[in-house]
Amino acid sequence: MLEKLKQKLAQTAQTVVDNIKLPEEQRNQRLEICKTCDQFHSTDFCKLCGCYMPVKTYIPSVSCPQKKWLPIAVVNSDKTENLD
Numbered sequence: 001m002l003e004k005l006k007q008k009l010a011q012t013a014q015t016v017v018d019n020i021k022l023p024e025e026q027r028n029q030r031l032e033i034c035k036t037c038d039q040f041h042s043t044d045f046c047k048l049c050g051c052y053m054p055v056k057t058y059i060p061s062v063s064c065p066q067k068k069w070l071p072i073a074v075v076n077s078d079k080t081e082n083l084d
């Protein structure tokens, strides 16, 4: 179980490296939504998607499986747009 979680974390971290990071303020808004969600586990993983949310919330192109937060397009380092 722990090995599987480590693999999932490493995959998620690599996805972050491969993508443009979301600005800190917007990433924190996503994470705050997760922290109030009944699917958020005390280990910081989402029970639905299985992702480590402190990392996943940095990835602009991903979304919450319950659509509580949506993908965001990074136009440049200073500007973002919602993709919904």
Ligand code: SF4
Pocket: 033, 034, 035, 037, 038, 039, 040, 041, 045, 046, 047, 048, 049, 053, 063, 064, 065, 066, 067, 068, 069
């Ligand atoms: S990704 Fe969505 S379902 Fe998962 S913990 Fe965050 S808000 Fe909840």
